[in-house]
Amino acid sequence: MFEDQMNQIAPANEQATSMVSGVSTLGTVSAIPYGLGQPQIMDSGNAEQTIESTIDRLDQVEQLLGDSSATPKTVGKAIDQLSNQTAELRQTMETLPADHPLQEIGNEVSVLATVESIKWNRGDYL
Numbered sequence: 001m002f003e004d005q006m007n008q009i010a011p012a013n014e015q016a017t018s019m020v021s022g023v024s025t026l027g028t029v030s031a032i033p034y035g036l037g038q039p040q041i042m043d044s045g046n047a048e049q050t051i052e053s054t055i056d057r058l059d060q061v062e063q064l065l066g067d068s069s070a071t072p073k074t075v076g077k078a079i080d081q082l083s084n085q086t087a088e089l090r091q092t093m094e095t096l097p098a099d100h101p102l103q104e105i106g107n108e109v110s111v112l113a114t115v116e117s118i119k120w121n122r123g124d125y126l
Helices: 002-020 045-066 072-094 101-122
Strands: none
Touching: 045 072, 045 101, 072 101
């Protein structure tokens, strides 16, 4: 009885083995693409910190614009600080390689901050 069951299973194992034999092993794979390429060696802590500081300035400007008791002078000072922070962000982004993952985030934050400064200077928020 056991021998009969083994004989029934054996052909199924041979079929599974032939299916698996067509699959390449990891040793035959020359390169595995995974999005960002090789990990960045350089320290990006300064870039991260500058991006976060710029986002914090944007949040501060947003809160001031939503505060009915904030004076235009107060908002103007916050916009000036945002402009200075944006200039610092641009300088920091120039030190990173062009393909660094933080480049896209830094550029988007920089553009957003610049647009907000332009809108304030044009009088869009008054």
